Amino acid sequence: MTSIGRIACIVFPYAVTVGALISLIFVGIGSTNSNSSTKTDLYFFRADLSNLTSAGGSSLANEAASALGDLTNFGSSCFEAALAEALAKNHIRDFYDIGLWGYCAGNKTSSGKFEAEFAFDPVSVWGLNNTGSSKDVEDILPSNLHKALNTYKAVSKWIFIAYIIAFGVTALELIVGLFAICSRLGSLVTSIISGVAFFFTAAASITATAMFAVFTGTFNTALKQYGMHGSMGHNIYVATWIATAFAFCGTLFWLFSSCCCAARSPYHGGRAGRSRVMAEKAPYTYERVSSPYGGAPAGPAAPYSGQHNVPMQTFRQDAYEPFRHV
Known part of the structure; x- marks a missing residue:
């Protein structure tokens, strides 16, 4: 028989587990639809290319139009020349928002589109590999940005896997948590699952925050002279760290429920207990x-x-x- 105290002991950890799952859902839907203001505001990193300039500070679009077809007479670097040609061919959009499932690209005056990719590759996305530069596309990018991109591509797969595991284990935690109402053994099993969910949620949050912070700094250092600006999102990091906090609280209170508030025994208290004592x-x-x-x-x-x-x-x-x- 389940006591009222047992139910009350389960309500709080179950509620924070639901909160963790909802927060992870917000992380997952970020940057999956450029027409939704809610989803557009959820991004790990945004690259703003709406005001591209040459290294000298003039408009890159105007100079690219006059220099198109004669890249040898344009710009101070191969990257600037390739960027100008890509801009002239309309390969570049005003903004690129990176989310968990891919990125959204669009213009400020029109809607964009979502592309499912594990990692954002500016060389292929901006069409730099389709320009007439004689250099290898990897040599076009500044060296520090090239290294940062390689790190980002490797780590982004781990981040994706960690979030998927965290979401799946948190959903499993809610299912197993129903059995915790009946016994402390159910709470113990749920607390173990909750610990796994917290580990992957915290690992994904820490890795994503640190990695995109480094990537944003490198992006701005290497490309600021061309009018590009990179920034980290706000809402998606709030969501992921709220999920981490909820997962941590859930683990603690599931453990607490496994140590106290046992279900009522039919031989202790209640009518059955009293009738047994009176019959002796x-x-x-x-x-x-x-x-x-x-x-x-x-x-x-x-x-x-x-x-x-x-x-x-x-x-x-x-x-x-x-x-x-x-």
Whole structure:
């Protein structure tokens, strides 16, 4: 039988687990639809290319139009020349928002589109590999940005896997948590699952925050002179760290529920317990037994006198013990 205290002990960890799952859902839907203001505001990193300029500070779009087809006379670097050609061919959008499932690209005056990719690759996305530069596309990018991109591509897969595991284990935690209402063993199993969910949620949050912080700094250092600006999102990091906090609280309170507030036993308390106690006889008492011949009713129980010899009565030729021990 489940007690009210047991149910109350389960309500809080179950509620924070639901909160963790909802927060992870917000992280997952970020940057999956450029037409939704809610989803557009959920991004790990945004690259703003709406005001591209040359290294000298002039408009890159105007210079690219006049220099298109003669890249040898344009710009101070191969990257600037490739960027100008890509801009002239309309390969570059105003903004790129990176989320968990991919990125959204679009212009400020029109809607964009979502692309499912594990990692954002500016060389292919901006069309730099389709320009007429004679250099290898990897050599076009500044060296520090090239290293940062390689790190980002490797770590982004781990971040994706960690969030997927965290979401799946948190959902499993809610299912198993229903059995915790009945017993402390159920709470113990749920607390173990909750610990796994917290580990992957915290690991994904820490890795994503640190990695995109480094990537944003490198992006701005390498490309600020071309009018590009990178920034980290706000809402998605709030969501992921709220999920981490909820997962941590859930683990603590699931453990707490496995140590206390046991379900009510049918032999302790309640009507069943009281009826069992009332039915028990006091020890060392005798109960009068009626005569098998006379049919006399049994009398009240007599206390134990402490003597070992109990008198016997004899009727006719048969003897019987007038008292029995219960």
